[in-house]
Amino acid sequence: MQSLPKSRLLRFVEQAFHLAQRAVARHSSKFSKRRYTLYQHIVLLCLKVQKNTTYRTLLDELIEMPRIRRAINLDELPSPSTLCKAFNRLDMAIWRVLLNLSVTLLPTNGVVGIDASGFDRSHASKHYTKRTKLTIQQLKVTLLVDTRANAIIDSHVTTTRKHDSQIAPSLIKRNADEVSTLLGNKGYDDQKIRALPREKDVRPLIKHREFSSLHKAWNVRLETDLYGQRSQNETVNSRLKRKYGAFVRSRHWWKQFRELVIGCLAHNIDKTL
Structure with a gap:
């Protein structure tokens, strides 16, 4: 046979x-x-x-x-x-080591996008939650995604409504050696966010909030093929939810964090195949 x-x-x-x-x-x-x-x-x-x-x-x-x-x-x-x-x-440290090892298997180029998305903390049906008037708090998951290989370099998970500008610094500091260019939307328009990558020899390409015609002119300059690669973050967020589910099954917050990191690891392993 x-x-x-x-x-x-x-x-x-x-x-x-x-x-x-x-x-x-x-x-x-x-x-x-x-x-x-x-x-x-x-x-x-x-x-x-x-x-x-x-x-x-x-x-x-x-x-x-x-x-x-x-x-x-x-x-x-x-x-x-x-x-x-x-x-x-x-421990979470073990899963983060595995995530870092999985990145080494993929052909990354250092051009990295940062973006956040929400994951449900329960898989109760929408019909049931609407009828019973339940409110289910979401997890906010911020991903660093390499635009060439669509590899997830790092992730940050929180149960709070932290602003993007408060989350980005820890991700930048942890992964400065793997990033050459950082792509971000207007949610990361903060002078501290722009200054921190430059201290780490990372080029920030972040859109400005448009308060004046000067900001609009700066944003027009950003409309290049390089900044356009930031859309890969949306692709990866969508793929995680479609393939592994838009909710976490665990009931404790620390288990939910680990489950999401395992999802990122599974995504990277799938990309190697």
Whole structure:
């Protein structure tokens, strides 16, 4: 019988497993039961977000996926509670390291756009929330996106209504070495935002709020092919919501933050394929 080619899902799992081996140790501690490895936990959590499903549904589908199980050396399926506890134990720092490693697999060019989008904190139906007059607060997610590879370089998540100009400085400082040109819309029109990139040898291309004819003239100068690449941020925001869902399944805020970072990691791995 002719061997079947590798599916996109199998290649996703292999790439995630490779990144996990580079980022973490095999087991969480020397006192670990060593029944499952951290590599396997990371891959299964990435797979859950990538498939936009629940723990139980994912494990049920894995029963019929011998090639996927073989790729990560998984002889026995964990219980849903095991995966949930692994998600609690894996710190945000580990997911950020994995995100940074995934960027190195893509051909970035240093031209980076910054933009924010909202994600729902619950997947209750719109009809139900409207009838019961519930208000569901959104998460504000700010992404740094490389315009060449559509790779997510970094992300910032908040539950508050912070203005864009308050969020951008931390992202710029963290990623100054990977950015040569920063593209932003009028929401980032702030003198501090313009000065900070220049201190880091980063060129800011940010639209001005139009309070005078001079501001309008400056904005006309920005209408170039380079600034037009900022639209890639909108593309990535749309892709995240369409493919991985416009809501987060977790109930605690710190889990919701991790879930969104895993979504960014899954996006980068998908782009490598």
